[in-house]
Amino acid sequence: MLVSLSSILKAARKGRYAVGAFNCLSLEQARGAVAAAVQLRSPLILQVAEVQFPCAPMELIAPVFLRLAVDAPVPVCVHLDHGQSVETCLRAMELGFNSVMFDGAALPFEENVRKTKEVVRAARVCGVDVEAELGRVGDAGTDDEGRQNADIFTDPAQAEAFISATGADALAIAIGNLHGKYIATPKLNIDRLREIAGRIATPLVLHGGSGTSIEDFKACVHNGICKINVATALQIAAAEAVYGGEKTDYIGMKNTIEEATRKAVSWHMDLFESVGKA
């Protein structure tokens, strides 16, 4: 069943567990994620990020997510991850996503507040929930050195002000986490997480969930993180399974399939003499 982000995350916060938000770029990934949720009787968040649109356009993947969610016997939320503009968030709402993230973390605080509010206002009209981000989650590979730099961590007082100004339903925070494939396992700042969770009742979100240590995951789950984003780990698992552990490039694999299909279809079209008849 299609269930709101708020109700999934409020139950998680109350029950002190976290719900996985899995970035799925294909029918196979989305069906695999739903199969796990059904088998384990777990709530699930299916999501796709704006940077992933070249590989999985939201217009194409939204109907897949929504149909899977409606048919599933467990709660499933269909979420836009890292919407980079207000317009993308609005478009996602039109397509039926019942939750959107507006990522204004790179903007100055006031502008992040203003744009997040704009998304929240539109979302309220459509019955959609909104995740926002405060503090900077870096990218693995480029920001590894900076990950212990507390200057980019989410400030607890600012988080409180941000939530009361915007009314966002979930907040992604920076506590030393990075997106992508970590070179070294990061050490998350759990004290900072506790401070933030102590100030706001809003469910907190951990981005960059691939490659975190088991100990840190557990500490996050028990100290206020209610949603954990997992993207890279799924891509690695899929590509490794197909290539026998030799390659980890899921998007490359997907492109290879698409190109091979294009060539095979072209060969048949030529054989059937339908070329130029459209």
Ligand SMILES: [Zn+2]
């Ligand atoms: Zn993220």
